[in-house]
Amino acid sequence: MTESLVEKLDYEATFDCVQCGYCLPVCPTYIAFKKEKHSPRGRINLVKLAAEERISIDDMQEGIDLCLGCRACETVCPTNVRYGDILMSAVEVLKENKQMDIVEKAARTSSFKFALKNKRVLGLINRGIYAYQSSGMKKAVKMTGILGKSKKMDQMNRAMPDIILSRRITRNVNPFRRKRLSVGFFEGCIMDAFFANVNRLAVKIMQKNNIQVTNIPGQTCCGALQHHTGESEETLKLAMENIEAYEKYDFDYIVNTIGGCGATLKEYDKLFEPGTGWHERAKKFTGKVRDISQIMAMIDFDFNHEIKKNAVYQPSCHLENVQQVFEAPLDVIHQVPGLNYMEMNEKSLCCGSAGIYNILHFDESMQILDLKMENVKKSKPDLIITSNPGCHIQMKLGVEREGLADEIEVKHIVEIAAEACGVRGN
Amino acid sequence: MEHVVLKEFENIMGKRLLTEIDDRMSYGYDGSFGQYIPDCVAQVMSTEEVQRIMEIAxxxxxxVCARGASTSLSGGPLPVRGGIVLDFSQWDTKLEIYPDDLIMKVSPGxxxxxxxxxxxxxxxxxPPDPSSSSICxxxxxxxxxxxGPRGVKYGVTKDFVIGLEIVTADGKVLRTGGRTVKNVTGYDLTKLIVGSEGTLAVITEATLRLIPKPSDTRTAMIIFEDLYTAGKSISKILTSGVRPSKMEILDHNAIxxxxxxxxxGLPREAVAIILVEVDGDPDVLVKELGIVRKALSEIGVENVQxxxxxxxxARLWQVRKLVSPAVVSSGxxxxxxxxxxxxxxxxxxFRKIDEIKKKYNLNIVVFGHAGDGNLHPTINTDMRDPEEVDRVERAVEEIFNYAIELGGTLSGEHGIGTMKKAFLATEMGEEGVAFQQAIKRALDPKNILNPGKIFPEKGEKRLVLRND
Structure with a gap:
């Protein structure tokens, strides 16, 4: 080992933690699993002890592995502990330390290194799902429960959104000629494959409101999922590609519809050494990143379609805790005519989706989802509004598991805004 | 701990007995200093479980170390001699209110x-409102x-507890006090147990006293240019006929x-500011603040906002709330x-602490509950620098000794725990310590209840912030 653990782990940051425990009541895993090692305070202490070699690296694994990375702890921390950095450092050390089990390794290699950043492959996946759904297979599977042997796959299948084919945004304007608010759109790989309609609606909404939207070539995956599982070299590469792709244009904002990806884009500067040219370039990039809800909150909407629903909003953790976007989505929601917005109890608690947490740790993820659904049921909504595809699928899964699929719709905030102003996809 | 003993605990607790090293480490710290390693952790959920564990212990x-949310700033829950930690944080099942009796019954978690x-x-x-209320x-x-801040008007936890259920060191269950405010039957064991830091018995239920909720609050900020006047103002306000519900002070460094x-936009040149809150009927509050203003103008204090x-x-109280995050710089x-x-x-x-700050070259700010003299000198330090930690230890010792010299006390609300036990005799004298130890020995002859707390070890004279 060339670098000592004190250097590899973010030992420095652990000293900011005064163990006051303010993070405990907002930590979904502490609430669900009821043990201190599943709290931010506990994890920080384990990382510190591992760095001091008072426990082994393996000893911190369970605590770290089961962290959702929602970073709700950072929002309430009175001493501004950089929890995300401590967590990432531990994830990387664990990854290095551990011979990944073969299944996980295969899943990671195929999805991260290949599919996620390869638009063509994702397009194929997208078309595959489309074919599967349009052929009536999804319905058949849903009804008969063919996948019933594996309950997990069955539930996942039910939660999958209805897909429409992803099409490129027509690039009809010269991005160098500025006349009005100009936005570079960031598609995001999963969002574009599974939720192409949301992206398309977002673009249409902005265009309808006189915003110049450009979808640029050269953009790639944001690197979030790779980063969260310790594939930091991959993330760095993707970040550089994206920065390079967007800095060619003079956009006011770089806009995306995905809370999680937006958060990663917003933290690109952390990947580079301060003082370097790349850090400067990353800073410029992150300064322009905005969530679609922030753009929509700036628009003077002419909402002319009523949506007569009782709705709750499930914020994306990374939209709130990393991007610090709390009010903008609510500003939009409050404007929708006919919509009765209800504040859900513990609304900001993670739903348990957390990137691929719900695939890697299905049972734990469901425990956390159950907590969320308890709160959903208390509000009795007929609509759940989301701001991130991961949460979206998870909330659909929650609704399915509770047998409420016929009573509660799940929709992205863009779909709601589009419906309210009469913008249609396709 | 022997395997057979662990097995006995496991028979009682099942999966709620934690023995893995990551769990044991995670119940070996609190909001103060030091990392200790208990042999096991029992996440207790009933009086019966506590009672059976105590019998075996x-x-x-x-x-046996009882632990709530481990927000303690004095080392109260630290398992300094290993053994078993009783984690009460999950036992939050009983929360019953009897509004007509103005009481509440609660489980410890x-x-x-x-x-x-x-x-x-x-x-x-x-009323008791420690700043960690949302967690502790x-x-x-x-x-x-x-x-907490409301101490100035309403008092502290012990003033609002009228009954307890406790488990003794040898595993007997008994009740102290009752459901009435007045109760002079026998010794006041409730008050003996409250504040005993888990060294005399384990608390498994409490009956709390409630009061009518004041309908409104008003707040004023008073800005001072000299320390003498600031000090005088505190007594002046408290003797004016008005009883503030909160009275907080920030020194120049804290501001x-x-x-x-x-x-x-706070006045940077001010030597101190005091925040005064009054609570009660809205009409009365205006009058009360008028009385405060008048009393202060008699000693030449006019800067009252x-x-x-x-x-x-809310903005004024934000000032007080931001002290803690503001004093912490990264690392x-x-x-x-x-x-x-x-x-x-x-x-x-205040003057002494400023002197100590300069003498030891430390980053110290002072704020706290002016209305009851409970100050929070807060030091920001690098725990990885042994030389600096040494200076901190000496500075804190000087603060303790000076507080006692002034007729004050080592601890207003955090407890003695591990942090301040070396100074116990300085405050209460050898006889005082011996009297307290006699009580401890009578109720816990085998010294199994939270050992290593409150009382100094033989020859222990110094404050030590590290255990490794």
Whole structure:
């Protein structure tokens, strides 16, 4: 080992933690699993002890592995502990330390290194799902429960959104000629494959409101999922590609519809050494990143379609805790005519989706989802509004598991805004 | 711990007995200093479980440390001699209110903030409000006799407990006090157990006293240019006929730290500011602040700013709230003390701490509960620098000794725990310590209840912030 653990782990940051425990009541895993090692305070202490070699690296694994990375702890921390950095450092050390089990390794290699950043492959996946759904297979599977042997796959299948084919945004304007608010759109790989309609609606909404939207070539995956599982070299590469792709244009904002990806884009500067040219370039990039809800909150909407629903909003953790976007989505929601917005109890608690947490740790993820659904049921909504595809699928899964699929719709905030102003996809 | 003993505990607790190293480490710290390693952790959920564990612990002479949310700043829950940690944080199942009797019955793991909420829903109030209310458990509050800003008007935890259910060191269950405010039957065991830091018995239920909720609050900020006047003002306000519900003070260093951090437009040149809150009927509050203003003008204090609406009031309290985050700079650790002095000696204490700050070249700010003399000198330090930690230890020692010299006390609300035990005799004398130890020996002859707390070890004379 060339670098000592004190250097590899973010030992420095652990000293900011005064163990006051303010993070405990907002930590979904502490609430669900009821043990201190599943709290931010506990994890920080384990990382510190591992760095001091008072426990082994393996000893911190369970605590770290089961962290959702929602970073709700950072929002309430009175001493501004950089929890995300401590967590990432531990994830990387664990990854290095551990011979990944073969299944996980295969899943990671195929999805991260290949599919996620390869638009063509994702397009194929997208078309595959489309074919599967349009052929009536999804319905058949849903009804008969063919996948019933594996309950997990069955539930996942039910939660999958209805897909429409992803099409490129027509690039009809010269991005160098500025006349009005100009936005570079960031598609995001999963969002574009599974939720192409949301992206398309977002673009249409902005265009309808006189915003110049450009979808640029050269953009790639944001690197979030790779980063969260310790594939930091991959993330760095993707970040550089994206920065390079967007800095060619003079956009006011770089806009995306995905809370999680937006958060990663917003933290690109952390990947580079301060003082370097790349850090400067990353800073410029992150300064322009905005969530679609922030753009929509700036628009003077002419909402002319009523949506007569009782709705709750499930914020994306990374939209709130990393991007610090709390009010903008609510500003939009409050404007929708006919919509009765209800504040859900513990609304900001993670739903348990957390990137691929719900695939890697299905049972734990469901425990956390159950907590969320308890709160959903208390509000009795007929609509759940989301701001991130991961949460979206998870909330659909929650609704399915509770047998409420016929009573509660799940929709992205863009779909709601589009419906309210009469913008249609396709 | 022998395997057979673990097995016995496991028979009682099942999966709620934690023995893995990551779990044991995770119940070996609190909000103060040091990492200890218990042999196991029992996440207790009933009096019966506690009672059976105590029987086994008594038989095998195993140390037992009760723990709530581990927000303690004095080392109260630290398992310094290993043994078993009783984690009460999950036992929050009992939270019953009897509005007509103005009482509440709670299990030890209930969060103090939830007690506040339930009381308020019935237009009642449970006044003790340690700043960690949203996290800390009532069990921990009882063990440490926690205080908070409202102490000046309403008192502290012990003033609102009228009955307890406890488990003794040898595993007997008994009740102290009752459901009435007046109760002089026998010794007041309730008050003996409250604040005994888990060294005399384990608390498994409490009956709390509630009062009517004041209907409104008003807040004023008073700005001072000299320390003598600031000190005089505290007594002046408290003898004016008005009883503030909160009275908080920030020194010059604290004001400037908050200003650096948040830029709220505070007067940087002020030597101190005092925030005064009055509570009660809205019409009366205006009058009361008028009386305060008049009393202060008699000693030449004119710079009194009254919040004219709720937003302004919230902004003023934000100042106090931001002290803690403001004093912490990255990579440094915050050490909060709670030496408490008679009201008239607060300016002396301020001056002394400023002197100590310069003498030891440390980053110290002072803020705290001016109305009851409970100050929080807070030091921001690098725990990785042994030389600096040594200076901190000496500075804190000087603060303790000076507080006692002024007729004050080592701890107003944090407890003695591991942090201050070396100074116990300085405050209460050898005889005082011996009397307390006699009580401890009578109730816990095998010294299994939270051993290593409150009383100094033989020859222990110094404050030590590290255990490794």
């Amino acid at each position: 008594d038989w095998h002479e195993i140390p 209930v969060r103090t903030g939830d007690i506040h909420k339930l009381a308020e829903a019935h237009n009642l109030m449970y 458990t009532i069990g921990g509050n009882l063990a440490e006799n926690a205080g 400037n730290k908050v200003e650096d951090y948040a830029g709220l 009254v919040a004219s609406n709720k937003e302004e009031e 440094y650790t915050k050490i909060s003390e709670d030496a408490t002095v008679p009201l008239s000696r607060i300016p002396d204490m």
